[in-house]
Amino acid sequence: MSLSVKHLLGIKELQTQDIETIFTTADNFKQVLQRPIKKVPALRDTTVANIFFENSTRTRTSFELAEKRLGADVVNFAASSSSVAKGETLIDTVKNILSMKVDMVVMRHSASGAPWFLARHIDASIINAGDGVNEHPTQGLLDAFSMRERIGSLKGKRIAIIGDIMHSRVAMSNIYCLQKLGAEVIVSGPPTLIPKHIASMGVKVEYNVRKALMQCDVANVLRIQLERQHKPLFSSLREYALFYGINKEMLDSLQKDILVLHPGPINRGVEISSDVADGGQSIILNQVENGVAIRMAVIYLLSGNREMPA
Numbered sequence: 001m002s003l004s005v006k007h008l009l010g011i012k013e014l015q016t017q018d019i020e021t022i023f024t025t026a027d028n029f030k031q032v033l034q035r036p037i038k039k040v041p042a043l044r045d046t047t048v049a050n051i052f053f054e055n056s057t058r059t060r061t062s063f064e065l066a067e068k069r070l071g072a073d074v075v076n077f078a079a080s081s082s083s084v085a086k087g088e089t090l091i092d093t094v095k096n097i098l099s100m101k102v103d104m105v106v107m108r109h110s111a112s113g114a115p116w117f118l119a120r121h122i123d124a125s126i127i128n129a130g131d132g133v134n135e136h137p138t139q140g141l142l143d144a145f146s147m148r149e150r151i152g153s154l155k156g157k158r159i160a161i162i163g164d165i166m167h168s169r170v171a172m173s174n175i176y177c178l179q180k181l182g183a184e185v186i187v188s189g190p191p192t193l194i195p196k197h198i199a200s201m202g203v204k205v206e207y208n209v210r211k212a213l214m215q216c217d218v219a220n221v222l223r224i225q226l227e228r229q230h231k232p233l234f235s236s237l238r239e240y241a242l243f244y245g246i247n248k249e250m251l252d253s254l255q256k257d258i259l260v261l262h263p264g265p266i267n268r269g270v271e272i273s274s275d276v277a278d279g280g281q282s283i284i285l286n287q288v289e290n291g292v293a294i295r296m297a298v299i300y301l302l303s304g305n306r307e308m309p310a
Contacts, residue, residue, distance in 0.1 A: 001025060003301050007126040009115045010135040011176035019180060023145055025297035026290070033069070033293060043072035046303055049102045051094065052129070053079040053109045058264050058288065059129050059139070063106050066295035075102060090114065091121050098124055104302065107131075125302045133167050139263050140173025142294040144181060146287045147218050150259055155182030160212045162188045162246065163222030163271050166195050170263045174220060175203060188212035189244055190234050193224075209244050213251070218259040221246050221272050237270050247273040251281065259283055 003018045011019075032040055048067045052060055060076075067074045077097065094105060104125045107115055112132030119126050130136040148154055159178050165171045165187050178185050185203040187194055188211075199205050206212040213219055224240065234240050246260065260272075260282045268274050277284060 007119050008137050008298055009128050011137045011140050011173045016180045022141055022297045026293040029293045029296040039069050041071040042300055043070040043303055046103045047073040048104045049075040049097050051077045051105055051107045056108055062291040063295050066292050070296055094122055130169050134169055135173045136169040137173050138295055139170050140177040142287060142291045143174055143261055144177045145294055146283055146290050158184045158216045160186040160188055160216035160219045162209055162219055164193045164224045165189055166193045167225040168222050186212050186216055213254055220261040223267050223271055241270050245271055246276050248275040261287055
């Protein structure tokens with residue numbers, strides 16, 4: 001079992017068979033995670049560095065747990081408490097870490113394209129944990145994996161991605177992944193938060209959220225990324241919740257059941273209400289659980305191991 005790529009820089013670079021291989025491997029690791037002892041010694045001779053230039057809770061914790069479940073040695077690096085704060089460049093920082101015999105780098109960076117830049121200058125495998133507004137490939141994989149787990153093959157299914165599409169790297173990875181798996185993608189949200197070019201990617205644009213929900217089998221709800229917005233793009237959070245927020249009353253009015261996902265962190269009462277986030281149609285916690293298995297699969301496959309641990 002192997003991938004056609006040395007790095008996981010984005011879903012766009014993956015072949016459909018790569019995605020299926022990751023899913024099959026993640027299925028096996030989910031079984032490992034149900035055992036009393038949730039570890040396999042697959043990467044006991046491997047060192048992984050988690051290099052995060054942006055804040056993260058779920059992704060960083062999920063990667064670290066995945067690495068430790070595989071038996072790898074883990075080095076955690078935060079830019080805010082490193083020599084980056086003194087002016088050290090990205091390449092110098094990573095080269096210094098690699099000189100300590102690190103085999104793989106998991107990196108999050110605020111600049112779109114940073115993992116690609118790094119991949120041209122170092123030999124270690126790189127996993128993109130989110131770069132600017134470009135991609136977040138493991139999130140796209142775990143979202144699609146979670147959908148498939150509940151509704152089977154995604155071929156021909158309609159998936160709505162709702163919210164701040166313009167500033168979301170999760171949206172881009174979801175679109176690439178879902179399309180490679182044969183799903184139809186609908187994006188919905190305020191016109192000011194949907195890129196003008198998005199229809200050229202083969203997705204349907206629907207500004208009316210209720211109409212988007214009526215057409216879909218699954219809704220993946222995204223938060224508003226205020227930290228990436230340099231000017232007001234809608235009048236208020238209250239107005240956003242009123243016209244674009246997903247609540248139980250809206251879901252009940254559809255007269256059909258749809259799955260609801262959210263990559264987190266959740267702004268309760270804004271893009272999604274608590275009764276939806278915690279309700280029976282939500283698989284948000286399943287996404288978190290599946291994140292560890294997907295990241296175990298990606299790390300394992302990129303490590304060069306060819307035998308699945310028992």
